[in-house]
Amino acid sequence: EHLELSSGPVVIDMGTRSCRVGFSGHHSPSAEVSTLVGYQMGSEEARSEVVIGEEALLYPDSEIMDVMHNGLIINWEAAESLWKHLLEHELRVNPEDHPLLLTEPPFSPTCSREIIAEIAFEVLGTPGLFVAPQSVLSVYTHGKISALVLDMGHAATRAVPVLEGRSIAYSSKQTDVAGRCLTWYLSTLLEDMGHTLSEGMSHVVEDIKRTCCYVTTDFQSLPPPGSHTTDIFLPDGMTLTLSKELFQCPEVLFNPPPNWGDSFVSIQETVQKSLAQLPKEIMPTVCANILLCGGSSLFKGLEKRLCHELQSHLPSGTMVEVVGSALRRHAAWTGGSILASLHNFQSCWIRQDEYYEVGPCIVHQKCF
Numbered sequence: 001e002h003l004e005l006s007s008g009p010v011v012i013d014m015g016t017r018s019c020r021v022g023f024s025g026h027h028s029p030s031a032e033v034s035t036l037v038g039y040q041m042g043s044e045e046a047r048s049e050v051v052i053g054e055e056a057l058l059y060p061d062s063e064i065m066d067v068m069h070n071g072l073i074i075n076w077e078a079a080e081s082l083w084k085h086l087l088e089h090e091l092r093v094n095p096e097d098h099p100l101l102l103t104e105p106p107f108s109p110t111c112s113r114e115i116i117a118e119i120a121f122e123v124l125g126t127p128g129l130f131v132a133p134q135s136v137l138s139v140y141t142h143g144k145i146s147a148l149v150l151d152m153g154h155a156a157t158r159a160v161p162v163l164e165g166r167s168i169a170y171s172s173k174q175t176d177v178a179g180r181c182l183t184w185y186l187s188t189l190l191e192d193m194g195h196t197l198s199e200g201m202s203h204v205v206e207d208i209k210r211t212c213c214y215v216t217t218d219f220q221s222l223p224p225p226g227s228h229t230t231d232i233f234l235p236d237g238m239t240l241t242l243s244k245e246l247f248q249c250p251e252v253l254f255n256p257p258p259n260w261g262d263s264f265v266s267i268q269e270t271v272q273k274s275l276a277q278l279p280k281e282i283m284p285t286v287c288a289n290i291l292l293c294g295g296s297s298l299f300k301g302l303e304k305r306l307c308h309e310l311q312s313h314l315p316s317g318t319m320v321e322v323v324g325s326a327l328r329r330h331a332a333w334t335g336g337s338i339l340a341s342l343h344n345f346q347s348c349w350i351r352q353d354e355y356y357e358v359g360p361c362i363v364h365q366k367c368f
Ligand SMILES: Nc1ncnc2c1ncn2[C@@H]1O[C@H](COP(=O)(O)OP(=O)(O)OP(=O)(O)O)[C@@H](O)[C@H]1O
Pocket: 014, 015, 016, 017, 018, 019, 070, 071, 072, 152, 153, 154, 155, 156, 157, 178, 179, 180, 183, 206, 209, 210, 211, 293, 294, 295, 296, 297, 298, 299
């Protein structure tokens, strides 16, 4: 039984730093919005007005909610406001007209899908719903069904093996080494140079990280090959001259300072821990298909260095290939877009009538 579609499905991919939304069939999302939900305190009724995205920061009297923590949704009321905003204001559609595919981060508790279904059907009035793991969707984007996804996001980096379209939970691993701590680390490097940037300048540090930082192939030799100096002109008229800081920042991915604690494990060790728990016979397939995904995987030189680090730690003769494709930034979203537009997928939607017949637990029956 196919869902009668009046109009195309919408895909939403949630992240700690930003959420991506767009129509299925497109290869990239129509909008990317910062995961910020602010409630402006009205004079009479608290939480009178909801402000979404960067705009929330413009209201000094608004209370900003943490929608997500370490990649997982923790505030469902805020998530609901965010989804409404994405549909009604970013895409300008009526939520009742479009089936919704939502991505699910690794390590999500089972109940989170049920809550998603409750909100989608009972609050948004969605005609159809599907929830799919981000890792599996990222693998589809690359035209594969088996691989190891290394999703390097803002709050965390996760290594998730996917075998024939199914993510393997028991050998998925996570580390706190990701975009957020890199931005913080870069700001401490700048402070050490005597540049204390005011709070309003935090986006400047993130911009420097995104546009100028790079991974060296050889951190041991100083200066590393290809290192250079870059002048950065700040909005306040100052000029920053950066050189070793540009590679010291992303070096944390491979060598997190030991005093940061046990949850900050290097990315190569995170991959190795994941591989170590896989059955021997599937190791070759997975090692030859390590897919970099997420915003923090965009550093220049990352693929080469990671490949080198892995090769030197895995049994000799292991064929390692690290893929950093042009699709990596929005890999999970794009995979959702592909899946939702496939003809054979149309019978997979949870329909509204099915939801009301079975209840929220239908997500466990219909979604993989
Ligand atoms: N070109 C770039 N180079 C390095 N880092 C980047 C680049 N572009 C974005 N980032 C970083 O990537 C992070 C955001 O990545 P992404 O959108 O995958 O995370 P998220 O999905 O919001 O978070 P999470 O998956 O942890 O919940 C931010 O920390 C951002 O600074």
